[in-house]
Amino acid sequence: MSTLQDSPTAAGSGANASENFKASAAAHDVADTPPERVAAIVTAVLKGVHDAIAEYDVSYPEFQAAKAWLMEVGDGGEWPLFMDVFVEHAVEEQVAKSQQGTKGSILGPYYLPDQVRLPAKAELPRRDDEKGTPLVLTGQVRDLDGTPLAGAEVDLWHADSDGYYAGFAPHVPDGNLRGVFVTDDEGRFEISTIQPAPYQIPTDGPTGKMIEVAGWHPWRPAHLHVQVRAEGHRTITTQLYFAGGEWLDSDVAEATKPELVLDPQADDNGVNRESYDFVLERG
Ligand code: DHB
Ligand code: FE
Secondary structure, eight states: OOOTTTSOOHHHHHHHHHHHHHHSGGGGOOOOOOHHHHHHHHHHHHHHHHHHHHHTTOOHHHHHHHHHHHHHHHHTTOHHHHHHHHTHHHHHHHHHTTOOSSOOOOOOTTOOSSOOEEOSEEEOOOOTTOOSOEEEEEEEEEETTSOBOTTOEEEEEEOOTTSOOTTTSTTSOTTTTEEEEEOOTTSEEEEEEEOOOOEEOOTTSHHHHHHHHHTOOOEEOOEEEEEEEOTTBOOEEEEEEETTOTTTTSOTTOOOOGGGEEOOEEOTTSOEEEEOOEEEOBO
């Protein structure tokens, strides 16, 4: 069990998420958006705010409380957490309209690049005493026309059986439950890991406070994050969930899709097994 001292706090994981995002390529991509489009989008966003103020007859104390809260989100480094939980799914759904192949889902704030490269059949790095039910995920990466994609990268990262991510929770060693599997000549992979637990948005920061004050819950269902990359193909960023899992029907991040739900079955040794194929479009 982790002690209170090394448990991740909102300030800890939030600040890490901010630093990680600032260092990422995504933060440096200058969106190629012309001024008219910037003006139209910003006007529409502000109109949403103005309309809510009118509809709910918002008072000065409520306006000032909102300002103070926005400042806390920034000070606590929680903008990546907030944006990825409450906004990213809408962007992903929009982009998905013009995509074929395996369904995507949100990237979330906890992706880290450059993790250990592993062969097609391997165990995701884990602590000697890693808790959790063993899980083996097999599958194949293919083109839209069914051609197997050899040498494709299946980049996997997930929380441990307490819901914590390496790199963002101080008591979890770097690189734990993170790795990049390279598919074999038939595009296949066989990943050994453990079942992750549901993830809870840190409750001690401003995002958690907003959720509590609104009477919502802070949970995401247990999930595996996957990014599948192959030369000449569109990268898929997605997540895989577990049938019957808690919060599957009420994900705070609204990032589940029925096509992304696994239903692993335990073998005679108590190992949960499932297979899932990834289909990439050219591009
Ligand atoms: C957040 C955390 C996740 O693990 C995830 O998949 C999506 C969002 C978050 O705290 O913002
Ligand atoms: Fe996650």
